[in-house]
Amino acid sequence: MASKLISPMLSINLIFRSCSTGNGIKCFGFTYYPRFPDHKDPPYEPAKLFRVQRVKPVKGNPYWEKNILKMLGLIGKSSDIAIVKNIPENNARLWKIKHLVKITPITFPYGPPTEEDIGSTYLKENGELIVARKVKLDGSRLKASEEFENDQTKLDGETLRKDSRLKWLRAW
Known part of the structure; x- marks a missing residue:
């Protein structure tokens, strides 16, 4: 039981030691201190758009x-939902109002929409943007259907x- 109580403190001490020794990875705007020196983050593709809802x-x-x-x-006559680009300026704005909104990344399970798919x-x-593609008519299938x-x-x-x-009434 005592080892479970001490282990979080040990991990915090290890993190503070790595911060004080300067083993961090410099990123845009911050320094990242991994728990293990050989730690690699899995590849991740960030969302291009966010669905922001005022809650x-x-x-x-x-x-x-x-x-x-x-x-x-x-705010105003429009709905309580907005679509926002994932750019640093908008992310800084969203950070300031994160307690007022719910932010959901928008994904495209059937591919991004084209100009024809707007409506x-x-x-x-x-956060899933569903695109209902129009059915394309094939001339050979239409001809086979008419035949x-x-x-x-x-x-x-x-x-x-x-x-x-008749078969039901005169079964024999």
């Missing part, structure tokens, strides 16, 4: 937070119903 009321917040919400389009997309609450409908040897529905009824 707290605007009333009672300072004017600078209200200004950021207004810039993002989360046929749907953004789900979990099947106009075939004289094919039995139509009315004939099948009559034949089935």
